[in-house]
Amino acid sequence: MFNPQAEAMPLAELRALQLDRLRATASRLHERVPAYRAKFAEVGVTPDDLRTLDDLARFPFTRKVDLRDHYPFGLVSVPREEIRRVHASSGTTGKPTVVAYDENDLGVFSEVVARSLHAAGARPGMVFHNAYGYGLFTGGLGLHGGAERLGLATIPVSGGGTERQVTIIRDLQPEVIACTPSYALVLAEALARQGVGPGDTNLKYAVLGAEPWSERMRAEVEARLGVKATNIYGLSEIIGPGVSNEDVTEQRGSYLWEDHFYPEIVDPDTGLGVPDGEYGVLVLTSMSRTAMPVLRYWTGDITRLLPGPSTTGRTSRRMDMIRGRSDDLIILRGVNVYPSQLEAVLVDLGEVSPHYHVVLTRTGVMDELTLRVESEQREAALRDEIVRLVKNSVGVTITCELCEPGSLPRSEGGKLRRVTDLREAR
Known part of the structure; x- marks a missing residue:
């Protein structure tokens, strides 16, 4: 004891x-x-x-x-x-x-x-x-x-x-x-x-x-x-x-x-x-x-x-x-973003699964963040609402992609990698 x-x-x-x-x-x-x-x-x-x-x-x-x-x-x-x-x-x-x-x-x-x-x-x-x-x-x-x-x-x-x-x-x-x-x-x-x-x-x-x-x-x-x-x-x-x-x-x-x-x-x-x-x-x-x-x-x-x-x-x-x-910090067009901030937006919304994945890409000199989210719905209105909420809460403009339920990576008991960074993979 x-x-x-x-x-x-x-x-x-x-x-x-x-x-x-x-x-x-x-x-x-x-x-x-x-x-x-x-x-x-x-x-x-x-x-x-x-x-x-x-x-x-x-x-x-x-x-x-x-x-x-x-x-x-x-x-x-x-x-x-x-x-x-x-x-x-x-x-x-x-x-x-x-x-x-x-x-x-x-x-x-x-x-x-x-x-x-x-x-x-x-x-x-x-x-x-x-x-x-x-x-x-x-x-x-x-x-x-x-x-x-x-x-x-x-x-x-x-x-x-x-x-x-x-x-x-x-x-x-x-x-x-x-x-x-x-x-x-x-x-x-x-x-x-x-x-x-x-x-x-x-x-x-x-x-x-x-x-x-x-x-x-x-x-x-x-x-x-x-x-x-x-x-x-x-x-x-x-x-x-x-x-x-x-x-x-x-x-x-x-x-x-x-x-x-x-x-x-x-x-x-x-x-x-x-x-x-x-x-x-x-x-x-x-x-x-x-x-x-x-x-x-x-x-x-x-x-x-x-x-x-x-x-x-x-x-x-x-x-x-x-x-x-500190090494998971995403600096997107000068704004500090942590994946947990994006998660908080999704959980608070309640209309989508809390399973998500972040993909970072670069077009020219501009960094882009795509937030992939599982949802039964595919309406543009929901996608636009997520983009709006992230902008208001986190301060960055992102792209949102709605995915089939069960299609994003799941944890099998270990740590789950939430971010794929493709900015240098060119």
Whole structure:
């Protein structure tokens, strides 16, 4: 079982613990990882310079390229024989990023996931349907370990095989499900095809993450699956899922488990910190990992830390929904556009499927965005209405293409790529 008292640690005690753990992490990296020792030297700092929490801003960022440059184990800080698990990214844009775990790290992993599931509404003895993919991706095994730590009866369904998933949901009657938001809608569609409505299953809670989503998407999932949905956040470079989770009674910001992960929000251009409430890039330090801790990891995720007190008694800060990734930002004729903004327009409209795909092309020197949307209707009026709403909400003029229902890509439990960029494919 996990320790819920840690979530309500007095703030002064939490800040003191963070400083101690940050110092220990910086010292560990400086002593054991030559790449970090070189990075510290480049900016003229040593672990002794970390005297206050504010001093962390003097230290260099760690970026994904650092993991790729030191592939596979160049950032590991324990002997190889102490490694107990290895996960890796897909490597679709180059070398995969490999992350290593020792016994301590696996304990931390299961602890923070158990906290996250508990915040999402799960309780010991419930049945848990885990539809995240098992394997090198951290989602499946990460959620699995935390679920067992919490005391859930865990069904390791993994991703894909939607019809089989529907059968399991109907027959084994899980109360809790975990998957991506887009796959939750795929499951809702599959259940509906079998005549199963939102009140016809035993599902009560959905733990959704691994891709940006919106409040409108939450409302869609909750209505179609009959659940209370919360956002779980994580990334393999830090530990995997379980860095933060919303409380099901609030559904307003995900609590960062700040005794293990130290958050900063920085300006994406300058790297300087911004006040709570302002959007920027999320930067995280893993303070309690030992096999492969990372200092000031530039996640690329755009979010903000929410000001104001918690209603749950937790002292950790909360982060807002991920607005998008800094590297997913579409700059269209000078306007910043995130795919999640387009999704919000579609879900709010209600007359089309929330399944969509964005195609970027270039005509001469002009960039064009085509929003492909599934709809039973093919009327020009609906197409024109979507174009108008996007213009009013996002500030750009687009082209809309209405497609046959079921014709656009579907998630099979993993992350769904929403954008095809053909601007350089000429």
